[in-house]
Amino acid sequence: MSLFMKEPKICVSEKEALVVAKQMQKTLRQLFKKEAPISFKEEGSTIRLVLDSEKMKNEIDIQNGEALTIVARSVSELQFGSAYALIRLFCEELSKGTTHLSYTQEERIFMIDMGRKFYSKQTLKKFIDVMGLFQFNFLQLHFSEDIGFRIESETYPEIVSTHYLTKADVREIIQYATLAGIEVIPDFDSPGHLKQILSAHPEWQLRKKLPDGTIELNSAALSIDKPEAVDYIWKIYEEYAELFKGSTYFHIGADEFVDFDEIDAYPDLTDYAQRLYGEHGQAIDGFITYVNQVAEKISQLGFIPRVWNDGFFRLNRTEKVQLSDKVEITYWTKWNKNMAPVTSFLEKGYTVLNYNDNFFYYVLGENAGYTYPTYEKIVKDWTPARFAQDQIIDIDRNLEQLPGVCFPVWSDKPEAKTEEEVFEDVSYSLAAVMQKETGDVFANKQQIGKLLTSYFAD
Known part of the structure; x- marks a missing residue:
């Protein structure tokens, strides 16, 4: 592209745009091997970054192959408009004239299960780099799981x-992400997925009554009827609420607590619910009560709580207690016929985010019947309207309730891939999701590969 035949020079119209210009400097250096000075003076500039809150649409304008102007309504939109323009220039797929840039949804989330597999600070920064390149704006850190807890704890x-990562490491990651226009979402899952924690407290493992009348312990599920167990977990939420105090969201889990079709086999849950709600209280009511209490406390600490969908409004149950209206739903699956469809949550007024396990679940070792997502499959068959198990939802009609999409990495078999292998695979998928979110697939996998090789060359 003739724009960069000579040395680029970036002009910013406002001081607020300096952070964008600095990120653009880095991208120009990585992709085009060019250094680009920054100035407030327009004279001699080849790239102009303009903030204009009154613009109806964000614009990328290229004239005569010599001048690139990016106009956006906010700093974050300018950040991602700049990245989009440069990757299209690199792929030689940016047309002369004006290109309008918008995304179907405001939130593009990348989630990583760092609980079961340790990811170094350096690798997480590389993920942030590729997220910024492909305009993902939230990083969800799932830092606790059945076989791992990966952030320093002073409480326990x-x-x-x-x-593990130290808290200083995490603060550095948060700062690095912020400069790239990315916000971090903390993710601590309860009352299930707690085997790592409950191994030290077997007395808090939930009891299940088997058909022959014997009792077995669920090593990953919290006995939420025990106040001391709940208080222990709440102190963990408190500790990490402080560490992530600048975040908007906090994911509190609530998935796969038990097999929800067998929840009545847990006598302590039923007893707990009946103490709270009388003889008609059910085990499911006890579970929802716990989730609502955590959601309330997280909300009081200044976060919007998020939960997984699989335990709520199931078609084979009628609960006395309804899930708090303060939570947002991260909808990942409907593999069980009794799980509520997306429409159930929308009709009840919940915000729902698309974590489609059919297209996006990158499960290490291809555990539980999953296969690794591919660039080609996402580009060919996925659209923002497509949720798990081919539920097609009218995005335009429900846009306010459907603000985002997430690509998750789950570390079921942590040794199945190295950190670098996960990074390389996932980078292609993020590029695919970004293009489908903008509604314009402009690059094939080979072009993306060339771009990634250039950007991450040593």
């Missing part, structure tokens, strides 16, 4: 895995 140091 005994629960932390051998390999």
